[in-house]
Amino acid sequence: MTAATAMGIAGSELLARSIGNRLGIEEVQIQTDTDSGTSSLVIGRYLSPRLYIRYYTGIFERSNIVQLRYNVSNKVTLQTETGSQMGADVFYTIEK
Numbered sequence: 001m002t003a004a005t006a007m008g009i010a011g012s013e014l015l016a017r018s019i020g021n022r023l024g025i026e027e028v029q030i031q032t033d034t035d036s037g038t039s040s041l042v043i044g045r046y047l048s049p050r051l052y053i054r055y056y057t058g059i060f061e062r063s064n065i066v067q068l069r070y071n072v073s074n075k076v077t078l079q080t081e082t083g084s085q086m087g088a089d090v091f092y093t094i095e096k
Contacts (some may be wrong), residue, residue: 008042027054055081 019028029045038061044054050072056065065083072078077091 030059031056068088 025043025045029042030039032039033044039040039059040056041054041059044052044093046052054067065081067081069077069079075093080088
């Protein structure tokens with residue numbers, strides 16, 4: 001049953017990417033969390049060169065999440081998320 005579901009999701013992801021490309025959406029994917037067994041359709045797009053919006057909607061369960069990511073600089077990124085829980089993060093990138 002799990003293998004059949006995984007194959008169906010993989011085929012659906014190809015279709016979702018094809019539709020997303022035609023609509024000018026940068027990110028369209030099916031994301032599966034193997035620990036909880038949940039799957040979501042993820043759609044994302046840059047609203048500006050520094051601001052990215054991503055929307056997650058549950059495929060088999062009712063869940064909706066909106067995530068915003070803003071690049072303050074090359075090293076600092078702010079990210080906020082709303083859904084069943086809300087939160088914000090600050091990411092600092094160190095590259096060698």
